Amino acid sequence: MPNHKLARGVALVGAGMSKFGAFKGKTSRDLFVEAYVEMLESVDLGINPKEIEALYVGNYSCDLFEGQGHIAPIMASWTGLNPLPAVRVEDACASAGLALREGILAIASGMYDVVVVSGVEKMTDLPTEKVTDTLATAADVQYEIPAGFTFPGFYAAMATAYMHAYGATPETFMRVGIKNHQNGSMNEKAQFGATISSMMEGRKASAAKKGLPIPEWKDEMDFLHDDRANPIIAWPMRLYDCSPISDGAAVVLLVSEDLASKYSRNPIYITGTGQASDGALHDRQILTSIPSARLAANQAYQMAGITPADIDFAEVHDCFTIAEIIATEDLGFFEPGKGWIAAEQGDTSRIGPKPINLSGGLKSKGHPVGASGVGQVVEVWKQLRGQAGERQVPGKLRYGLTHNVGGTGQTCLVHIFERRD
């Protein structure tokens, strides 16, 4: 693939998000406004909304989740951005990563100088089986879904292939969940702002209060092995291996590089973007890697002129715990088959050499599917600017990366962010 360059540089100068979670009584637009207002407030030197020239909205399936199509102009209306061009883009769970890339390309082309990029999803109005059916439409409904596959099932199948090839065990995946809940416990925007051990203690306390027998879990791993506390969804993926059903919105502000200092004392530069596509899971040469992620990552690294070793931390698409392990290999942080060992050794923890999913990831922060890709960018923005509070990675950070997957890798987007000072 040729090594493409942006025709001009793009900077991130504002970022905001709603809390992610299950919000009865709030629709997409309600969450979107919360995220948008937080984005405006995050711009160091302020922005007059009249300077914004276009809106990009990542959204997977408002049509099926809320019975509302044509969502971009509604988001523009509720934020006073009409009559600007309002564009909805969709690549399943990578919709927001795609919105980011489209916003970058629009600025790089010279068409616009200031654009808002966002993602939004409202999933919790539907019962779980209908959510499962809606998500399934991101797979091949002619040849994959009739076989009985579900999304947890696809990733579980990748997990069996991975375990067979490299020797990982279901316990490996549990450790990823424990780590991401640990990170998410320090994120006030996370759906599960609690460690697995505190959730376990909470259930013991609740049983005691009700006069029921108190479960005798020795530790987090013991709790995670309990079929009642942590039921199997699609073996070997259990409940605590799966990201939740979520509502949420995330919004960022992009400007051309020459305008960055007009808006921000500490802008973040987007120096690499990559995107690739693929067919159904059964149509690939390999089931222990996501080829589109490798391609997208290589494009982004080449554009940024850096290597995986330069990345200080990354937000990766851990829709399921196995996905995080595969992502850390596809992004070149670890050799194929070595990602699970790195995860077990704590190399991807907040204080490890390659911190992954400091926000808590999709697992703990929540996964409003069409918003997740921009939700990742909000974390990178905070970490690179030293504004991540309790979960801030210590030391000087220069490069952050986001990895956003649609389906099982029919789409993948990778972006690289740089702090320059």
Add this chain to the structure above:
Amino acid sequence: MENVFTHTAYSSYLNDHRLMGSKDLQTGEVFLPPRPMNPETFSTTMEWVELKGEGTLQAFTIVYIAPTAMIEAGYDRKNPYCVGIVKLEEGPMMSGLILGVDVRNPASIQIGMPLKVSFVDRGEGEGKQTFLAFEPA
């Protein structure tokens, strides 16, 4: 070019318990599901080919939280099912239900195990639909 290698045609063969793919006359490559175009060479010189239905298991899962269609077929948390990806002897890989394995003992299900095709009929008369499945050979 009129495309006859459609999902409708594939499903119609499947209803007759025949596993049909397309074969590129130039390269000999077999595609399952059938494709009208070779994605590598862009050739459209395809013919129908019947697969023997023999292959090996490449990846699998036991689904406890089933989608609506599988719930209607009688599966749920108490009656989970195995679904997997099978590499056919002729080359292509395909998703299918895996029957005849011990879903309560995943360790007994081996990646690489030989499988043969099986056809699952659901519904009656005009409403009958056949689904692709595999079972231990």
